[in-house]
Structures are given as structure tokens and as C-alpha cells.
Amino acid sequence: MSITTPGGRPRVVVVGGGLAGLSAGLEAADRGAEVTLLERRPRLGGATWSFERHGVWFDNGQHVFMRCCTAYRAFLERIGSAGGVFMQSRLDVPVLAPGGPLGSIRRTGGPAPLHLAPALLTYPHLSLRQRMAVLRAGLAMRKLDPDDPSLDDTAFGDWLSAHGQDRTATETFWNLIVLPTVNVGAADASLKLAAKVFVTGLLTEAAGADIGWSRVPLSALHADAARRALEAAGGRVSTRVPVTAVRSGASGGLEVRTDGQTLEADAVVVAVPHDAVGALLPPGTVAFQDRLHELGTSPIVNVHLVYDRPVTDLAFFAGVGTDAQFVFDRTDGAGLDDGRQCLAVSLSAAESYIGRPAADLVSHFTAELARLLPAAAGATVTESIVTREHSATFLGAPGTDSLRAGAECGLPGVYLAGAWSDTGWPATMEGAVRSGTRAGRLAVAHASGSADA
Ligand SMILES: Cc1cc2nc3c(=O)[nH]c(=O)nc-3n(C[C@H](O)[C@H](O)[C@H](O)COP(=O)(O)OP(=O)(O)OC[C@H]3O[C@@H](n4cnc5c(N)ncnc54)[C@H](O)[C@@H]3O)c2cc1C
Incomplete structure (x- = not known):
């Protein structure tokens, strides 16, 4: 039965104000629903947020995306943030080693997969033999189907070993891509998730892996802009409202x-992290509901680090032979225009x-950057802060794929969303937006009694 507002609009409640919610x-508002979004924290944005300290803006953690992240990029367009x-x-991707040559993983203007060949063949952090082995493994990876569930039985490290990759190749090439995208070292990552990143990002469309990042604080890019867009579309947003349960109502x-309070809804999207879903829904509603914690966290x-002067011209770089995995120039996003440079x-x-x-x-990473950037060795750090996200993502290890739930669950009208859900992607902004958009569409279709899915 469809309960609608007096104006005839289906009522959709969204639980969780991260990118998925x-x-x-x-999506639901754009399809004509009356949307109420409930977020337990005082702010929106979920795992993407910013704060100000001593006049400098810091993100909770550097976020990047690739050109192949089409849903996320469409979301930015929708909320008016594409210019940010x-x-x-x-x-x-410049790749620095202490005292070593500047390498680069860059593409040509040619078609995939040849677009990467010149960079790999001249990559200075590997021997010629290792470079040829990386090329061969890349071609073998192209034949993998990231939608094949059996790939999730295998650790990427085992696959790399079977394809002639030694420790140096893993650390100085494969890890540069797997660590930041799967949030697990290449050795321990699920082959299925690694294949998704390489096949979709690097090996199918030549432009797929072009990298993007925010020039403004993440809260401005996502939370503030999305709130404005949702409210302009007639949605209501309430923060500091933890939802305790979602149940069937007496009226159907x-x-x-x-x-x-208790809100009535025609359809509900539950867009909370995997370890919070189970408690909100009646037992047995979601496949593996009492095992979702096994998705783990990483x-x-x-x-x-804010330096008293510029120490690098690079917008970002990866490090090898150093603990500094990736370093980003955040000076603009931090709001600095006084000659200092902020690196994350x-x-x-x-x-x-x-x-x-x-x-x-x-002190450790100040020393690491001094080993990589000669100018940093002579500069002074005027401001520093460490941000820690204990549960940044689920652990993309083998065996996790089957635990990731689809949008539909055992309670009709309730749809699941979140980067942890069954998106095929690692826990990313793209996965969060894809799942949210789909759940919003399904919710409106259910609430309006339409077969549209
Ligand atoms: C430091 C860091 C760096 C990252 N880097 C990248 C990157 O470079 N590229 C990339 O693509 N991804 C990156 N990610 C991952 C990405 O941020 C997440 O996958 C994505 O933002 C998750 O969105 P989500 O909406 O699924 O979940 P979340 O953002 O976790 O949102 C869930 C929301 O639900 C709320 N909630 C929970 N319980 C309740 C309740 N009972 N009632 C109401 N609300 C509730 C939470 O407060 C939260 O706001 C990074 C993550 C972190 C933390």
C-alpha cells in the first residue's frame, strides 16, 4: 500500500547523511518524493569532512577520484560542486624516491592499454626485466572479469606472484594503485577488488584513471553543497538525530x-556503515546480518604539515623507498595565501x-619529506595535525565480497546503500554514490507503486 503526503508525493526517509545517503x-527528491534525511552526527558528509584550526582548513583525509568515477562526478554536477x-x-603520478630519480606513471594520448606502455618501459624504480614483467601482468589482468565472484577467493599478492611480480614490483608499482584505492596492501587485497580498479580505471578507457581531487575543503564540496541542493529540491535534513530502528508500520x-519520535514513510533508504545496519533492522532482514562486522575495518x-615556505611545485606525488605513501599540496584547500605551503x-x-x-x-614524516624534497629539509613546519580514521573503509580482503548486501532486503520498501554494499567497487566515493542513487530510485519506484527499478 502506498502512503503519500496530502500533495500526493511519496514519502522517503533516508537514514545517514554520508555520500550514499x-x-x-x-535521487528520490528529483523523482518527486518528499524526502527526510536523518543523520546522527551534527554534520553531513559522513566519511568526508573538514575542520578549521588556527585559520587553516584541514580535511579528515585526502580524497581523490578517477575520471571513470562517473556517478560521483555526476553527483558533484548535481550539487553544483563540479567547479570545486x-x-x-x-x-x-610523479613517483619520488629519496635521493633517487623522479619516475612517473603517466599516460599518452593513445588508446588503452598501450597508453601506459611508454611510462612503464621507462619507469626508473624497476629494472628492465621487472618492467617487462609488469607489462605482461597488466595484459593478463586485462583478461580478468571484475564481476566474477570467484576472483574474491584469491589474494592479489598470490596472483601477482603467479604472474612473475617480485617484492620490488609490488611495492614500487602495484601498491601505488592498490593501497589508496582498496585501502589494503596489494599482498592482502582481494583480487576481485584490485581487478576492478585496474580493469575499470587503467586498462579499459585510456582516460579512465585521470585523477581528480577537491580544491576546497571536503565539507564545502560535499556536505554544504548537497544540503543546499536537497533543501532546494524540497527535502528536509535533520542532524543530531540517531535512528534507532526501521520497522513495518501498522498502516502498511x-x-x-x-x-x-516515529516517522512514517512509504520507503526508506538505510545508508549507514556496515557495522550499524544490523541493529536498525529486524533480525534476518539482510543476508549475513549478524556477520556484517566480518567485513572488518581498515x-x-x-x-x-604546514611549511613556512613552498617546498615543492608538485600538486601531489607518490613515494617509494619511504614511508610517505602519497603527498598532496593542500595549500589552496587549506585557505592559505600567506606564502606557506600545506602538505598532507x-x-x-x-x-x-x-x-x-x-x-x-x-616528526617522522617531517623527516621523511626532508629526504624526498630538498627544500623541505631547510624549511620550518609552523603547524601540524594528524587526522585518524579508524574505520575509514571496510577491509577489502579476500572473502568479503559475499558479505556485501545488495540494495534490496527482506523488509519491503527498505533499500540499503553505502560504500560497503554490493557495488563491485572498493569502499570509495564512487561506490557510495552509485549505491545511493540506485537505492533512491528503487525507493521512489516502490513508494509510487511503479515497476521501475
Ligand atoms: C580518510 C579517508 C580517506 C579516503 N579516501 C578516499 C579516496 O581517496 N577516494 C575514495 O573514493 N574514497 C575514499 N575514502 C572512502 C570514502 O570516503 C567512503 O567510502 C565514502 O565516503 C562512504 O560513504 P557512505 O555514505 O557509504 O558512508 P559514510 O560516509 O560512513 O556515511 C554513513 C553516515 O551514516 C550515519 N549514521 C550511522 N548510523 C546512523 C544512525 N543510526 N542514524 C542516523 N545516521 C547514522 C553516519 O554518522 C554517517 O554520516 C576515504 C575515507 C576516509 C575516511
């Missing part, structure tokens, strides 16, 4: 319970860093 809310990001016209619709740490050292799969005192991490 915001996308779901916008920079995108490379051609993939070019659904009830969304919070501490203080941390990300960022060490933000982004550390994925950061188990070994998450518990270390901030002062240790700042």
Missing part, C-alpha cells in the same frame, strides 16, 4: 524510529600508524 535523498574539483587532463507503510591516517601525507592501510602519538608521526 545524500545521493539517495537527491581539479581533474588532470592526462593521468600523471514503514516506521523510522528515533529517540524522540584505517587511514593523514599527517598535515596520506597513509592508507595505516594499522601501524593509527596508534602512534601525533608528535611521533609529525
Whole structure:
């Protein structure tokens, strides 16, 4: 039975104000629903947010996307934020080693997969033999089907070994792509997730892996803009409202319970992290509902260093032979225009860093950057901060694929969304937006009694 508002619009409640929930809310509103979005925190944006300290803006962690992230890029367009990001016209990742040559993973203007061949054949951090082996493995990877569930039985490291990749190739090439995208080291990552990144990003469309990132604080890019867009589309947004349960309602619709009230809805999108879903829904509603915690978590740490002067011209770079995995120039996003430079050292799969005192991490990475950037050795760090996200993503290890739930669940009218859900992607902004958009569409179709899915 469809319960609608007096104006005839179906009522959709979205639980969770991360990228998945915001996308779901916008999709539902754009399809004519009356949307109410409930977020338990005081702010929107979920795993993407920013804060100001001493007049400098810091993100909770550097976020990047690729040109192949079409849903995320459409979301930015929809909320009016496309101008807030920079995108490379051609993939070019500078790779620095202490005292070593400047390498680069860059593409030519040619078609995939040949677009990467010149860069790989001249990549200075590998021997000629290793480069040829990487090329052969890349061609073998192109034959993998990222939608094949059996790939999730295998660790990417085992596949790499079977395809002639040694430790140096893993650390100085494969990890540069797998660590930041899957948030697990190449050795331990699921082959299925690694294949998704390589096949969709690097090996199908030549431009697919061109990299983009925000030029403004993430909260401005996502939360503020999405809230404006959702409210302009007639949606209501309430923060500091933890949802406690989603249940069938007496009148045939659904009830969304919070501490203080119960909302009636025709359809509900539950867009909360995997370890929060189970408690909101009746037992047995979601496949593996009591095992979702087995998706695990993987941390990300960022060490933000503000130098008293510019220390690099590079917008970003990867490091090899150093603990600094990726370093981004955040000066514009930080709002600095006084001659100082803000760098963010982004550390994925950061188990070994998450518990270390901030002062240790700042001094360690100040020294690491001095080894990579001669100008940093003579500069002074005027401001520093460490951001830690203990549960940045689920752990993209073998065996996790079957735990990722689809949009539909056992409670009719309730749809699941989130980067953790069955998107085929690692836990990314793209996966979050894809799942949210789909769930929003399904919710409106259900609420309006349409067969559209
Ligand atoms: C430091 C860091 C760096 C990252 N880097 C990248 C990157 O470079 N590229 C990339 O693509 N991805 C990156 N990611 C991953 C990406 O940010 C996430 O996958 C994505 O933002 C998750 O969105 P989501 O909406 O699925 O979940 P979340 O963002 O977790 O949103 C879920 C929301 O639900 C809310 N909630 C939970 N329980 C309730 C409740 N009971 N009631 C109401 N609300 C509730 C939460 O407060 C939260 O706001 C990174 C993540 C981190 C933390």
C-alpha cells in the first residue's frame, strides 16, 4: 500500500547523511518524493569532512577520484560542486624516491592499454626485466572479469606472484594503485577488488584513471553543497538525530524510529556503515546480518604539515623507498595565501600508524619529506595535525565480497546503500554514490507503486 503526503508525493526517509545517503535523498527528491534525511552526527558528509584550526582548513583525509568515477562526478554536477574539483587532463603520478630519480606513471594520448606502455618501459624504480614483467601482468589482468565472484577467493599478492611480480614490483608499482584505492596492501587485497580498479580505471578507457581531487575543503564540496541542493529540491535534513530502528508500520507503510519520535514513510533508504545496519533492522532482514562486522575495518591516517615556505611545485606525488605513501599540496584547500605551503601525507592501510602519538608521526614524516624534497629539509613546519580514521573503509580482503548486501532486503520498501554494499567497487566515493542513487530510485519506484527499478 502506498502512503503519500496530502500533495500526493511519496514519502522517503533516508537514514545517514554520508555520500550514499545524500545521493539517495537527491535521487528520490528529483523523482518527486518528499524526502527526510536523518543523520546522527551534527554534520553531513559522513566519511568526508573538514575542520578549521588556527585559520587553516584541514580535511579528515585526502580524497581523490578517477575520471571513470562517473556517478560521483555526476553527483558533484548535481550539487553544483563540479567547479570545486581539479581533474588532470592526462593521468600523471610523479613517483619520488629519496635521493633517487623522479619516475612517473603517466599516460599518452593513445588508446588503452598501450597508453601506459611508454611510462612503464621507462619507469626508473624497476629494472628492465621487472618492467617487462609488469607489462605482461597488466595484459593478463586485462583478461580478468571484475564481476566474477570467484576472483574474491584469491589474494592479489598470490596472483601477482603467479604472474612473475617480485617484492620490488609490488611495492614500487602495484601498491601505488592498490593501497589508496582498496585501502589494503596489494599482498592482502582481494583480487576481485584490485581487478576492478585496474580493469575499470587503467586498462579499459585510456582516460579512465585521470585523477581528480577537491580544491576546497571536503565539507564545502560535499556536505554544504548537497544540503543546499536537497533543501532546494524540497527535502528536509535533520542532524543530531540517531535512528534507532526501521520497522513495518501498522498502516502498511514503514516506521523510522528515533529517540524522540516515529516517522512514517512509504520507503526508506538505510545508508549507514556496515557495522550499524544490523541493529536498525529486524533480525534476518539482510543476508549475513549478524556477520556484517566480518567485513572488518581498515584505517587511514593523514599527517598535515604546514611549511613556512613552498617546498615543492608538485600538486601531489607518490613515494617509494619511504614511508610517505602519497603527498598532496593542500595549500589552496587549506585557505592559505600567506606564502606557506600545506602538505598532507596520506597513509592508507595505516594499522601501524593509527596508534602512534601525533608528535611521533609529525616528526617522522617531517623527516621523511626532508629526504624526498630538498627544500623541505631547510624549511620550518609552523603547524601540524594528524587526522585518524579508524574505520575509514571496510577491509577489502579476500572473502568479503559475499558479505556485501545488495540494495534490496527482506523488509519491503527498505533499500540499503553505502560504500560497503554490493557495488563491485572498493569502499570509495564512487561506490557510495552509485549505491545511493540506485537505492533512491528503487525507493521512489516502490513508494509510487511503479515497476521501475
Ligand atoms: C580518510 C579517508 C580517506 C579516503 N579516501 C578516499 C579516496 O581517496 N577516494 C575514495 O573514493 N574514497 C575514499 N575514502 C572512502 C570514502 O570516503 C567512503 O567510502 C565514502 O565516503 C562512504 O560513504 P557512505 O555514505 O557509504 O558512508 P559514510 O560516509 O560512513 O556515511 C554513513 C553516515 O551514516 C550515519 N549514521 C550511522 N548510523 C546512523 C544512525 N543510526 N542514524 C542516523 N545516521 C547514522 C553516519 O554518522 C554517517 O554520516 C576515504 C575515507 C576516509 C575516511
